[in-house]
Amino acid sequence: MQQDTQTMRNNDGLFAVGSPVTHWSVQTSNPVQYEIRACENLLDPENSTILEDASGSSGQRRFIVTDGVVDSLYGDRVRAYFDHHGVEHRVLVLNDGETHKSMNAVLQVTEALDAFGIDRRREPVIAIGGGVLMDIVGFAASLYRRSTPFIRIPTTLIGLVDAGVGAKTGVNHNGHKNRLGTYFPADRTLLDRSFLATLDARHISNGLAEILKIALIKDARLFDLLEQHGADLLRNKLQSPADVGPTPADVPVDQRLAARGLHLDPATEVVERAIQGMLEELQPNLWEKVLERVVDYGHTFSPTIEMHALPALLHGEAVAVDMALTTVMAERRGLVSSYQRDRVLEVMARLGLPVWHPLCTPEVLGDALRDTVRHRDGKQRLPLPVGIGSALFVNDVTDGELAAAAESLAALGSGVSR
Numbered sequence: 259m260q261q262d263t264q265t266m267r268n269n270d271g272l273f274a275v276g277s278p279v280t281h282w283s284v285q286t287s288n289p290v291q292y293e294i295r296a297c298e299n300l301l302d303p304e305n306s307t308i309l310e311d312a313s314g315s316s317g318q319r320r321f322i323v324t325d326g327v328v329d330s331l332y333g334d335r336v337r338a339y340f341d342h343h344g345v346e347h348r349v350l351v352l353n354d355g356e357t358h359k360s361m362n363a364v365l366q367v368t369e370a371l372d373a374f375g376i377d378r379r380r381e382p383v384i385a386i387g388g389g390v391l392m393d394i395v396g397f398a399a400s401l402y403r404r405s406t407p408f409i410r411i412p413t414t415l416i417g418l419v420d421a422g423v424g425a426k427t428g429v430n431h432n433g434h435k436n437r438l439g440t441y442f443p444a445d446r447t448l449l450d451r452s453f454l455a456t457l458d459a460r461h462i463s464n465g466l467a468e469i470l471k472i473a474l475i476k477d478a479r480l481f482d483l484l485e486q487h488g489a490d491l492l493r494n495k496l497q498s499p500a501d502v503g504p505t506p507a508d509v510p511v512d513q514r515l516a517a518r519g520l521h522l523d524p525a526t527e528v529v530e531r532a533i534q535g536m537l538e539e540l541q542p543n544l545w546e547k548v549l550e551r552v553v554d555y556g557h558t559f560s561p562t563i564e565m566h567a568l569p570a571l572l573h574g575e576a577v578a579v580d581m582a583l584t585t586v587m588a589e590r591r592g593l594v595s596s597y598q599r600d601r602v603l604e605v606m607a608r609l610g611l612p613v614w615h616p617l618c619t620p621e622v623l624g625d626a627l628r629d630t631v632r633h634r635d636g637k638q639r640l641p642l643p644v645g646i647g648s649a650l651f652v653n654d655v656t657d658g659e660l661a662a663a664a665e666s667l668a669a670l671g672s673g674v675s676r
């Protein structure tokens with residue numbers, strides 16, 4: 259007991275502070291640990307990875323959530339997998355796409371969970387799908403009985419390099435992007451790049467936009483890889499090995515890569531660098547107490563543009579438009595040379611991404627910035643690129659600067675073709 263300050267401390271570290279006002283201050287901590295693992299042949303019945311449980315006390319039932327498109331492509335294999343392992347399961351199939359990323363979908367999951375019934379700690383919910391599906395299921399899992407463990411199996415490129423590796427869940431609400439959500443990482447994310455083989459080119463491009471985001475703000479080498487191999491990665495859907503040089507077939511792949519100064523094939527290196535870069539930023543600031551986040555690059559104007567354009571623009575496409583605009587702003591401020599700006603816009607085009615959109619009007623951009631300022635606690639905290647592979651934050655963007663940048667981009671954008 260510390261009589262001088264009238265503070266008592268019991269064995270749990272709980273403080274009771276005496277007169278003039280008695281109050282208790284509760285302190286505890288909630289260590290977070292989650293796993294992201296690259297795997298192959300996840301749906302092969304002989305591969306037990308999905309059923310391995312970090313706690314080692316796996317239950318015998320599984321609730322799986324997927325969307326209609328993924329179910330039509332992989333649903334038979336998913337069901338056969340759990341049948342093979344004798345695991346009683348229910349597969350809930352949600353509507354796919356951003357327009358269905360809503361609270362209704364979350365409630366659909368929680369109601370189906372109630373109907374199936376799962377053990378609270380040892381039977382993790384399994385989300386198999388893209389960023390939309392994982393955001394919905396993660397949100398439902400975080401709400402269900404105040405938190406229910408879940409596993410993510412991303413099947414899109416955005417899912418693999420971004421939505422599947424962080425801690426955020428959420429849905430669109432009241433016309434706003436991700437307005438409701440939680441911080442609730444999956445216990446495990448299992449990355450199997452072979453799912454990308456069935457994605458169309460537009461959705462590969464969509465994911466490449468988030469990879470380009472990491473390149474522009476913190477990884478010049480990643481940018482070079484995208485510049486050099488982006489078109490092949492898009493064509494090969496990041497199925498390794500991409501463009502490792504002319505055969506002869508008798509020269510092993512790793513020797514051909516080494517001859518070109520590569521240790522990994524480009525698809526593997528690009529995916530690994532993107533995830534590594536993302537996690538380096540997320541880990542020290544998982545709960546976003548610090549609102550100056552370089553990974554918010556491309557996410558200042560895009561949430562408003564994406565919601566206004568819905569469903570015409572995909573998430574990564576809106577992010578690309580935002581990055582093109584802010585690259586032009588950075589060039590106008592002398593942070594990026596005109597040569598670097600043009601390289602960035604060329605790479606976007608090579609990756610199949612838009613560099614401009616008719617919604618880049620002064621009105622929409624101004625509204626977007628004001629909404630973002632709210633989100634960032636009263637300051638713009640706008641990440642701008644410095645050269646290629648670095649960034650800084652600014653707080654002094656004016657409506658005039660936005661209008662001028664949009665006008666420049668419109669002129670430049672028409673000269674850059676996808």
Ligand SMILES: NC(=O)c1ccc[n+]([C@@H]2O[C@H](COP(=O)([O-])OP(=O)(O)OC[C@H]3O[C@@H](n4cnc5c(N)ncnc54)[C@H](O)[C@@H]3O)[C@@H](O)[C@H]2O)c1
Nearest residue numbers: 327354355388389390391413414416420421426453456457
């Ligand atoms: N939580 C986060 O940290 C985070 C990070 C980045 C993005 N996001 C969110 O992710 C969403 C975008 O993710 P997305 O692009 O994966 O969207 P998505 O989940 O809508 O998937 C895109 C489309 O591809 C289909 N699909 C999925 N896997 C497929 C496959 N293997 N083959 C063929 N088709 C397949 C889906 O059915 C859908 O029609 C956005 O809502 C964005 O806000 C969240």
Ligand SMILES: O=C(CO)[C@@H](O)[C@H](O)[C@H](O)[C@H](O)COP(=O)(O)O
Nearest residue numbers: 420424426435436437468553554557
């Ligand atoms: O799209 C991504 C990341 O690529 C999401 O995690 C997220 O929307 C971004 O981090 C945004 O910049 C912040 O938006 P919000 O989730 O805080 O509304």
Ligand SMILES: [Zn+2]
Nearest residue numbers: 468557573577
């Ligand atoms: Zn994003």
